[in-house]
Amino acid sequence: MPTELPESAAPPPTEAGESSPAPSRRTFIATTAVGGAVVAGGVIGGTILADSHEANAAGAPPSSQVSLTVNGKRRTVTVDNRTSLLDLLREHFDLTGSKKGCNAGACGACTVLVDGRRVNSCLTLAVRLEGAEVTTIEGLAEGDELHPLQKAFIEQDAFQCGYCTPGQIMSGVGCIEEGHTGSSEEIREWMSGNICRCGCYVKIVRAVEQTAGRK
Numbered sequence: 084m085p086t087e088l089p090e091s092a093a094p095p096p097t098e099a100g101e102s103s104p105a106p107s108r109r110t111f112i113a114t115t116a117v118g119g120a121v122v123a124g125g126v127i128g129g130t131i132l133a134d135s136h137e138a139n140a141a142g143a144p145p146s147s148q149v150s151l152t153v154n155g156k157r158r159t160v161t162v163d164n165r166t167s168l169l170d171l172l173r174e175h176f177d178l179t180g181s182k183k184g185c186n187a188g189a190c191g192a193c194t195v196l197v198d199g200r201r202v203n204s205c206l207t208l209a210v211r212l213e214g215a216e217v218t219t220i221e222g223l224a225e226g227d228e229l230h231p232l233q234k235a236f237i238e239q240d241a242f243q244c245g246y247c248t249p250g251q252i253m254s255g256v257g258c259i260e261e262g263h264t265g266s267s268e269e270i271r272e273w274m275s276g277n278i279c280r281c282g283c284y285v286k287i288v289r290a291v292e293q294t295a296g297r298k
């Protein structure tokens with residue numbers, strides 16, 4: 084019993100005497116799919132010039148090794164040069180307390196301390212931190228003993244959804260250490276890079292004031 088391909092899968096008819104048949108839909112897709120990939124890898128006139136492994140190696144993004152201390156622990160890692168400190172913390176070190184809000188330096192959710200200074204970790208390249216000391220929200224407490232500002236946030240009920248809270252607390256720690264706590268207006272000014280979508284600003288300021296010893 085003859086077996087027939089369904090019409091859609093059958094090769095197209097060829098003219099008598101034609102040396103090479105017209106490409107079928109299947110061969111066309113296969114050819115162009117492969118061709119699309121090898122154009123980037125270096126094909127001229129259908130000849131592959133570079134071994135695919137070489138092409139991959141040539142196309143691999145540059146990476147670097149960096150050693151830094153995170154929450155008192157020395158870490159050495161090789162990362163893509165474009166990796167932000169935030170992604171290094173979250174993706175490589177599994178420290179997900181620092182949050183990715185805007186990923187563009189506009190919300191403060193990713194705030195951490197680098198050598199005691201608060202920074203937006205989403206805007207900080209990890210490979211530039213050779214030898215740096217990084218403190219994240221996970222490194223504030225001493226065992227089960229919360230940092231005074233963490234306690235103050237709880238006592239003042241200074242959060243709702245909590246998404247901004249790690250960044251607010253790290254920024255508050257920096258604000259207090261910088262001495263920008265002379266008044267609630269001063270605290271608001273120096274915490275203005277930390278956005279709270281839930282609008283907990285009054286209580287956040289109170290928590291910083293409480294920790295700074297003013298209330």
Ligand code: FES
Pocket residue numbers: 182183184185186187188189190191192193194203204205206
């Ligand atoms: S996530 Fe870094 S500032 Fe918004």
Ligand code: FES
Pocket residue numbers: 241242243244245246247248278279280281282283
């Ligand atoms: S507590 Fe929800 S964004 Fe600040």
